[in-house]
Amino acid sequence: MSKIIRVLGIETSCDETAAAVVENGRHILSNVVASQVSLHQPYGGVVPEIASRAHVESAQAVVEAALKGQAPRGQAPFPKTLPVDVIAVTVGPGLMGSLLVGKVVAEMLAWIYQKPMVPVNHLEGHLLSILPGNPDLEPPFLALVVSGGHTELVHVLDYGRYHILGRTRDDAAGEAFDKVSKLLGLGYPGGPAIDRLAAKGNPKAVAFPRAFLADGWDFSFSGLKTAVVYHLRDHPEILATKKKVADVCASFQAAVTEVLVKKTIAAAEKLNLRHIVLCGGVSANTALREAFAEHHKKHRVHTAAPALCTDNGVMIGVAGYYKYLRSAKKRFSPDALSVDSTLALKNW
Ligand code: KG4
Ligand code: ZN
Numbered sequence: 001m002s003k004i005i006r007v008l009g010i011e012t013s014c015d016e017t018a019a020a021v022v023e024n025g026r027h028i029l030s031n032v033v034a035s036q037v038s039l040h041q042p043y044g045g046v047v048p049e050i051a052s053r054a055h056v057e058s059a060q061a062v063v064e065a066a067l068k069g070q071a072p073r074g075q076a077p078f079p080k081t082l083p084v085d086v087i088a089v090t091v092g093p094g095l096m097g098s099l100l101v102g103k104v105v106a107e108m109l110a111w112i113y114q115k116p117m118v119p120v121n122h123l124e125g126h127l128l129s130i131l132p133g134n135p136d137l138e139p140p141f142l143a144l145v146v147s148g149g150h151t152e153l154v155h156v157l158d159y160g161r162y163h164i165l166g167r168t169r170d171d172a173a174g175e176a177f178d179k180v181s182k183l184l185g186l187g188y189p190g191g192p193a194i195d196r197l198a199a200k201g202n203p204k205a206v207a208f209p210r211a212f213l214a215d216g217w218d219f220s221f222s223g224l225k226t227a228v229v230y231h232l233r234d235h236p237e238i239l240a241t242k243k244k245v246a247d248v249c250a251s252f253q254a255a256v257t258e259v260l261v262k263k264t265i266a267a268a269e270k271l272n273l274r275h276i277v278l279c280g281g282v283s284a285n286t287a288l289r290e291a292f293a294e295h296h297k298k299h300r301v302h303t304a305a306p307a308l309c310t311d312n313g314v315m316i317g318v319a320g321y322y323k324y325l326r327s328a329k330k331r332f333s334p335d336a337l338s339v340d341s342t343l344a345l346k347n348w
Contacts, residue, residue, distance in 0.1 A: 009317025012102030013094025019066035022317030052097030088320020092343025125315035147280030148174035166217025201250030
């Protein structure tokens with residue numbers, strides 16, 4: 001029987017303090033997330049200083065709860081023996097102060113308990129977040145990462161071998177959702193708010209532009225966002241009627257969805273890849289999931305449970321496991337462990 005390796009995944013790159021224990025990259029033993037949404041809501045977006053302070057306040061309880069496989073219950077001391085073999089932590093991309101908190105917590109645990117520590121790229125975490133619950137899914141596959149900070153179409157050739165086919169040239173898809181939500185007075189985070197209201201609206205009410213950028217696999221969402229700005233400027237009465245706001249939500253969402261789906265399916269056909277993985281916070285979107293599901297016969301489209309689409313510790317535990325396997329013989333140098341707020345997805 002192969003050896004069981006349990007990885008503690010720690011994720012603090014943005015506004016969720018998260019930790020999880022994952023066995024052999026596929027089996028979730030615990031998953032704890034302390035959301036900071038209520039702290040940032042009054043400001044309409046994530047405030048970096050508030051985020052790092054909140055990580056400091058909840059990191060110990062979250063990690064403790066994950067190690068015990070339960071929800072946070074306060075500031076109990078860490079167990080005498082750490083029930084994991086490896087500690088994986090997000091080292092970028094993300095907010096500098098937030099990343100540093102996770103890294104220091106991971107470093108402290110690794111030093112005290114003498115466990116190996118593995119640095120994980122947040123985007124690699126999203127790419128592999130689909131693996132728990134999918135015992136047979138292995139690279140190669142095509143992945144669409146759609147989050148608050150990134151929109152990237154990635155050919156996952158193998159674990160640790162990623163070829164970025166295209167990315168957004170301006171706003172990320174989630175960023176567009178958040179900005180449009182703000183314009184419509186729906187607050188933060190915008191994606192779930194638009195998703196809910198769009199269900200009551202007409203996706204054909206407003207013909208917003210679709211930027212297909214025919215010269216490759218890149219995306220662009222800033223033109224669509226500007227089109228929403230002009231539409232609201234020309235029709236200010238919309239904001240007074242919930243049904244009309246719902247129509248704008250549905251029409252905006254339809255424009256984002258159509259571009260994401262058509263480009264991803266076209267790339268899968270061109271590369272002859274049957275498996276498509278949707279990941280990142282926006283992949284929780286109902287319309288996007290439904291639109292991809294229509295292509296299910298020809299392409300096997302994989303979406304994780306919504307809780308694994310947004311930031312979490314499981315994805316870091318999964319990516320950390322595969323990274324540990326391919327680098328188990330060497331210890332990570334201090335350089336590899338330094339945090340980098342702009343870290344790109346790379347092969348390492
Ligand atoms: O992956 P994630 O949790 O954090 C980053 O790595 O950025 O993604 C957060 C983004 C936010 O922009 C949020 O509005 C969006 O994901 N999001 C959604 C939905 N749930 C979260 N966007 C559309 N529909 C949703 N249901
Ligand atoms: Zn993320």
